[in-house]
Amino acid sequence: MLRDIHGGNIYGRNIILDFSANINPLGMPENVKKAVVDAVSGIERYPDPYCLGLIRKLSVHEKINEENIVCGNGADDLIYRIAHALRPKTAIIMKPTFSEYAKALHEVGCDVTEYAPENIIDGLSDCVDVLVLCNPNNPTGQLIDDILLKNICEKCKENKTILLCDECFTDLCKNGNKHSAKQYMNDNTIILKAFTKTYAMPGLRLGYALLGSTEVAEKIRNSGQYWSVSTVAQAAGIAALDECEYVECALDIISAERKYLSEELGKCGFEVYPSDANFILFRCGIQLDELLLGEGILIRNCADYNGLGNGFFRVAVRLHAENEALIDAVRKVTKWRKT
Numbered sequence: 001m002l003r004d005i006h007g008g009n010i011y012g013r014n015i016i017l018d019f020s021a022n023i024n025p026l027g028m029p030e031n032v033k034k035a036v037v038d039a040v041s042g043i044e045r046y047p048d049p050y051c052l053g054l055i056r057k058l059s060v061h062e063k064i065n066e067e068n069i070v071c072g073n074g075a076d077d078l079i080y081r082i083a084h085a086l087r088p089k090t091a092i093i094m095k096p097t098f099s100e101y102a103k104a105l106h107e108v109g110c111d112v113t114e115y116a117p118e119n120i121i122d123g124l125s126d127c128v129d130v131l132v133l134c135n136p137n138n139p140t141g142q143l144i145d146d147i148l149l150k151n152i153c154e155k156c157k158e159n160k161t162i163l164l165c166d167e168c169f170t171d172l173c174k175n176g177n178k179h180s181a182k183q184y185m186n187d188n189t190i191i192l193k194a195f196t197k198t199y200a201m202p203g204l205r206l207g208y209a210l211l212g213s214t215e216v217a218e219k220i221r222n223s224g225q226y227w228s229v230s231t232v233a234q235a236a237g238i239a240a241l242d243e244c245e246y247v248e249c250a251l252d253i254i255s256a257e258r259k260y261l262s263e264e265l266g267k268c269g270f271e272v273y274p275s276d277a278n279f280i281l282f283r284c285g286i287q288l289d290e291l292l293l294g295e296g297i298l299i300r301n302c303a304d305y306n307g308l309g310n311g312f313f314r315v316a317v318r319l320h321a322e323n324e325a326l327i328d329a330v331r332k333v334t335k336w337r338k339t
Contacts, residue, residue, distance in 0.1 A: 143176075
């Protein structure tokens with residue numbers, strides 16, 4: 001069978017529950033949906049190419065100057081724009097991690113070396129142009145140790161290495177802001193964030209980068225397409241930034257349901273890895289994704305992640321009834337029961 005290299009591909013299949021895409025289990029907030037509908041009246045005009053209204057609100061939300069923010073057509077768009085704007089010769093990325101970092105870097109002829117998070121400091125030198133981190137990491141869901149993150153940030157500053165830290169899942173971690181590279185921000189820091197996960201709006205494509213350097217921000221802003229963010233996406237982003245209670249509610253649900261899912265998957269005999277995020281990595285000895293497709297459930301096969309291989313799977317943390325349905329389906333297809 002064809003194997004997806006990313007989650008969320010429900011098309012052409014009879015999917016009832018999608019556990020492959022790690023988005024907020026509460027779904028898009030109603031006020032954001034209303035903003036999307038209201039914005040449709042403006043689609044006969046070109047969108048604001050500079051996202052002025054959105055960036056103004058992001059500046060207050062993130063407590064960073066407007067000129068240090070760049071918006072894009074999802075975080076993925078910004079990964080490629082950063083690679084093309086900076087054109088690094090050498091880079092280090094974590095492993096296992098999101099595949100688009102290496103793909104974007106290879107596209108500009110960059111030599112990429114992969115390290116486990118705890119060994120990254122050993123590979124850093126003044127010959128490394130870019131270091132890419134994912135915090136919490138995808139697919140492990142684990143936050144980088146705070147002391148290690150601080151040391152990495154300081155080492156990158158010392159070596160003039162650009163640190164690209166993908167924090168698209170940080171807002172869905174309890175006290176995620178306390179684990180952000182933003183607290184160690186300097187001219188060499190780029191933090192990548194997205195509305196996709198936090199506000200459950202992947203179909204709208206909206207991400208942004210926070211940069212320590214206005215000069216680097218300008219390079220990235222001038223890279224890629226001119227109208228990179230649609231009118232509808234900008235309106236959704238502006239509305240989403242008011243949804244503080246919604247995010248807090250989601251954090252409580254994710255924390256409780258992650259514990260439930262981890263325990264139940266463990267009872268099924270799987271090796272479950274600890275997670276700080278809204279998804280869980282586990283290992284089992286069967287082709288579980290194919291078996292669950294027969295039940296209309298999509299999970300993420302992680303065989304394509306460098307450093308993992310066959311038998312590793314990732315599931316999103318969803319609402320309790322959905323999580324129960326997943327566990328029931330797992331028991332059914334594996335013939336295992338709770339002990």
